[in-house]
Amino acid sequence: MPRSIRLPQLPWHGPRWVDFGLPDGWVVETCNIAGHDRPPMSDAQIEAAINSPIGSPRLRDVARGKSEVVVLFDDMTRPTRVARIVPFILDELASAGIGDSSVRFIVAASCHGALTRIDFAKKLGEAVLARFPVYNHNPYENCTFVGTTSYGTRVLINSEVMDCDLKIAIGSTYPHLLVTYGGGGKMLLPGVAHIDAIHANHLLGTKGQGSRVKGQGAHIHANHLLGAEFSAKSTSQTNPARVEIDEAARMVGLDFLVDNLVNCTGDSVAMYAGALEPAHTACVEEASAHYLAPKARDKDIVIANAFAKASESVIGLNTAVSLKDAGGDLVLIANAPEGQVVHYLIGSFGRGLGNRLGMRFPVPPKVRRLxxxxxxxxxxxTGPFDDPSRVVMLDNWDRVIEVLRESYGDNAAVAVYPSADIHYLG
Structure with missing residues (x-):
């Protein structure tokens, strides 16, 4: 196996590049996102972005006179290096005269499993844990009603968040299966919302992205993500779940947003800070070019690497569109030492137990074997998939190649997507 592909792995466990061997005769097309190799922002660039906000005064000016501060941050299913950003936020708060005792951090984990102290340290750094309380979000209890959306969803938000008169959020924007783009108001709904509001919003998402609703549950067409025609305008105006998220965010009143774009190794390469809507809109406008990957066609094999969202690797199934119409095999690389994220809305909690949303992920029609x-x-x-007979779980790369060679020998057309979990295809 004299040739190999090099792919990023393990975003929270010593990020590294790993070589994956391939047969020499395979014809390989690598489809990177446009911004895959952009350099990480320097500290000076991060500071400049935070201190030159969009549509807002400087954070120190927003913070003056406030008494209680919450800093929301995204969880381990997102690669945002929050620890690099927080010091500049804290400097602004100190300049406004806000003491440490008035500040707390809450992870906007939605209905994902709770983070541990180890996770908090990786996200925020030990220095933050030594100075400030850091809390998980409980989507089942201690949430405050803030209003009803135009879609009829009763929005309840973490009560600790609502008790604070200065609300700051640090996250990143990526293409998203249900709401076209993440980031922005998603830090609030679903980030720190009640499970009932999260459920209702996800249902809107399944209807808004061309998914089929079957019985009481939604069956997501996982091979559909985004097309090149999506823009900031269409995102905010045509996707019901995204519209509802923005409505909920206005009800809550987020005071300051830090939204990031990341490269293929999860480093922030662009940052938009300031008022929620203009900062997020600007971020999405750049994201539409940054995350674009070329769509390969007529392949025998697709190799989809999940790095940024390795613990939500099912997102990579969108790459099945690159297989031949007659069918082929999709290899999903999902190296997550923590396992696939615990998800109380769409996860599986037993062989005979479904989930609250009734969601199954179809193995896309063109995939003979996943x-x-x-x-x-x-x-x-990993899953839940609606046709487990087509799913093969392997933990040895040599065995993966052996299985593929049994079908294709040394002649195969292959597409490799190094960032299958954060791209959209054009």
Whole structure:
């Protein structure tokens, strides 16, 4: 196996590049996002972005006279290096005369599993944990009603968040299966919302992205993500779930947003800070070019690497569009030592137990076999798929190649997507 592809792995466990061997005779097309190799922002660039906000005074001016501060941050399913950003936020708060005792951090984990102290340290740094309380979000209790959206969803938000008169959020924007783009108001709904509001918003998303609703549950067409025609305008005006998120965010009143774009290794390469809507809109406008990857066609094999969202690797199934119409094999690389994220809305909690949303992920029609490769097997967490007979779980790369060669020998047309979890295809 004299040739190989080099792919980023393990965003929260010592990020590194790993070589994956391939047969020499395979014809390989690598489809990177446009911004895959953009350099990480320097500290000076991060500081400049935070201190030159869009549509807002400087954070120190927004913070003056406030008494209680919450800093929301995204969880381990997102690669945002929050620890690099927080010091500049804290400097602004100190300049406004806000003491440490008035500040707390809350992870906007929605209905994902709770983070541990180890996770908090990776996200925020030990210095933050030594100075400030850091809390998980409980989507089942202690949420305050803030209003009803035009879609009829009763929005309840974490009560600790609502008790603060200065609300700051740090996250990143990526293409998103249900709401076209994440980031922005998603830090609030679903980030720190009640499970009932999260449920209702996800249902809107399944209807808004061309998914089919079957019975009481939504069956997501996982091979559909975004097309090149999406723009900031269409995102805010045509996707019901995104519209509702923005409505909810206005009800809550987020005071300052820090939204990031990341490269293929999860480093922030662009940052938009300031008022929620103009900052997020500007971020999405750049994201539409930054995350664009060329769409390969007529391939025997697709290799979809999940890095930024390795613990939500099912997102990579969108790459099935690159297989031949007659069908082929999709290899999903999902190296997540923590396993697939615990998700109380769409996760599986037993062989005979579904989930609250009733969601199943169809193996896309053109996929003969879905080969899920992980050095950290998670038989319960990967899925749930609606046709497990076409799913093969392997934890040895040589075995992956052996299985593929049994079908294709040394002659195969292959597409490799190094950032299958954060791209959209054009």
């Amino acid at each position: 080969i899920v490769y992980s050095e950290y097997p998670d038989l319960a967490g």
